[in-house]
Amino acid sequence: MTRAQQTVSIGLLFASTQLYLALFLQLIPLPSIISEEIIPVLPLWALVSFGSYLLAKLGYGVLTFNDVPEAHAELMKEIDLAREDLRTKGVEVD
Amino acid sequence: MAPRNKYSVILPTYNERKNLPIIVWLLNDSFTKNGFEYEIIIVDDASPDNTAEIARQLQTAFPNRIILKQRSGKLGLGTAYVHGLQFATGNFVIIMDADFSHHPKFIPDMIRVQSTKDYDIVTGTRYSGKHGGVYGWDLKRKLVSKGANIFADTVLRPGVSDLTGSFRLYKKDVLEKVITKVQSKGYVFQMELMVLAKAMGYSVAEVPISFVDRVYGESKLGSSEIAEYATGVLSLWMRV
Numbered sequence: 006m007t008r009a010q011q012t013v014s015i016g017l018l019f020a021s022t023q024l025y026l027a028l029f030l031q032l033i034p035l036p037s038i039i040s041e042e043i044i045p046v047l048p049l050w051a052l053v054s055f056g057s058y059l060l061a062k063l064g065y066g067v068l069t070f071n072d073v074p075e076a077h078a079e080l081m082k083e084i085d086l087a088r089e090d091l092r093t094k095g096v097e098v099d
Numbered sequence: 100m101a102p103r104n105k106y107s108v109i110l111p112t113y114n115e116r117k118n119l120p121i122i123v124w125l126l127n128d129s130f131t132k133n134g135f136e137y138e139i140i141i142v143d144d145a146s147p148d149n150t151a152e153i154a155r156q157l158q159t160a161f162p163n164r165i166i167l168k169q170r171s172g173k174l175g176l177g178t179a180y181v182h183g184l185q186f187a188t189g190n191f192v193i194i195m196d197a198d199f200s201h202h203p204k205f206i207p208d209m210i211r212v213q214s215t216k217d218y219d220i221v222t223g224t225r226y227s228g229k230h231g232g233v234y235g236w237d238l239k240r241k242l243v244s245k246g247a248n249i250f251a252d253t254v255l256r257p258g259v260s261d262l263t264g265s266f267r268l269y270k271k272d273v274l275e276k277v278i279t280k281v282q283s284k285g286y287v288f289q290m291e292l293m294v295l296a297k298a299m300g301y302s303v304a305e306v307p308i309s310f311v312d313r314v315y316g317e318s319k320l321g322s323s324e325i326a327e328y329a330t331g332v333l334s335l336w337m338r339v
Binding site: 059062063066067070071072073074076077080083084087088090091094095096097098099 | 117248
């Protein structure tokens with residue numbers, strides 16, 4: 006991370022904590038339904054969303070994890086070929 | 100005309116008597132078919148199965164291609180690369196497993212990609228491309244692998260899709276510089292190498308590779324390996 010990125014991230018983190026605190030302490034007037042029901046659970050919501058995102062990414066990754074049986078078949082043929090050739094070159098192969 | 104590139108493959112071995120001749124044969128096949136200059140440096144950690152004897156037979160079969168360096172005991176993968184690197188005469192170094200999980204047929208792809216933008220590092224990835232993928236992994240193994248990768252990716256954000264992969268092409272001077280800073284061993288070694296290289300500003304490209312799990316012998320993945328991996332990622336996180 007460059008210094009510029011570091012400064013920007015620290016700044017953003019600081020600003021968003023300040024904003025959240027102001028909202029949480031009701032320093033910024035909002036309808037009571039928002040300030041009482043939504044603001045307090047916002048951090049938890051963010052955490053759960055992040056977790057779900059990671060889980061979804063994991064699920065997608067495993068689903069799209071490619072199987073390559075043809076690579077195995079090809080390798081087996083090449084190993085046999087290599088064995089024969091190596092024997093003629095005087096290398097011990099089992 | 101620019102001086103010809105030479106590729107040094109470092110193969111650390113420990114009880115690879117069965118695998119070594121075949122991987123050397125495949126390497127030779129892949130390099131000579133494509134007309135690349137190469138050498139293979141075998142760093143053998145005093146294998147009880149006498150891998151060194153086979154390596155000497157290979158030196159006769161493939162003259163001037165194979166350098167054998169023997170060490171007195173099992174000193175580990177990381178130091179094997181450092182040791183092998185001292186004897187590399189190529190301007191590029193290739194690091195791979197000697198057990199066929201990495202197929203040399205992908206090396207020409209790596210070399211071609213490297214030359215497109217003069218990349219410092221080209222790494223193989225199992226997670227993308229039509230030819231990328233694995234063979235012989237069940238659902239659990241895929242889940243652990245992918246999970247480990249997402250964990251490292253979230254914490255370290257290296258911008259490389261296959262952080263723990265160990266099939267890579269390096270510029271020799273780049274590898275020499277990065278490897279002196281690496282502290283970890285085992286699983287974390289490859290990951291640390293990549294994260295440090297990225298942090299030092301080296302350019303990295305990716306090539307899809309297929310990964311055929313150990314044809315002979317077992318690859319191990321238990322809870323102690325997972326714990327080792329997790330602590331490794333976290334300690335790296337504290338450092339870079």
